[in-house]
């Protein structure tokens with residue numbers, strides 16, 4: 020299989036405080052990797068480093084055959100990396116439709132065929148609720164609806180790689196299932212490669228091909244989910 024994202028000895032820091040050490044990561048095109056670990060071990064920082072909103076202080080990041088270590092977030096977005104941060108972050112004063120349209124900006128400079136077509140139909144197909152509420156302001160939506168919108172907005176940019184930070188955290192159980200089902204379809208039907216930070220090991224195992232456990236800013240275990248059970252790593256993740 021071909022590698023889409025490769026991290027080579029990546030380090031990151033907040034000011035003087037280093038939080039990631041020598042992270043090596045290989046994500047196959049079309050694959051899904053689950054990043055797991057206890058609170059505060061650096062999972063969010065690692066996603067931010069892939070997106071470029073967090074600087075890589077040492078090491079290299081390669082995406083889709085190019086070295087993007089020095090690339091700005093908007094450049095990585097145009098190269099095909101989409102990010103759904105923790106806590107959703109939709110634009111509250113814009114409607115659902117306007118939020119989705121804002122996601123189209125990632126298509127700038129990526130070929131004429133992609134731009135000017137409006138919101139791709141498959142987004143409303145994945146999240147039918149968004150079509151129903153497309154004229155509503157995002158700020159009045161439920162947490163589950165906002166999460167669907169945040170994922171939809173990232174998909175509007177037609178990413179090759181989608182980064183998801185705990186997409187079902189704090190969401191009502193009946194909506195969690197809908198989001199998980201939609202994410203499976205993002206993989207199988209859209210062929211989007213995924214890196215997901217996920218606390219629920221059962222979902223991580225049923226969803227991802229590969230897993231990576233972080234502990235105090237280092238990878239302490241990596242492997243294929245098919246070759247081990249979630250129970251084998253539970254002690255590294257649960258407090």
Ligand SMILES: Nc1ncnc2c1ncn2[C@@H]1O[C@H](COP(=O)(O)OP(=O)(O)OP(=O)(O)O)[C@@H](O)[C@H]1O
Pocket residue numbers: 033036038056057058059060061062063064065
């Ligand atoms: N903006 C920041 N400034 C300084 N330190 C930070 C900042 N954000 C995170 N940290 C620290 O960096 C470390 C890694 O945090 P990070 O949020 O990446 O972990 P995480 O594994 O995603 O945790 P959680 O599961 O709680 O989201 C923690 O020690 C955290 O306190």
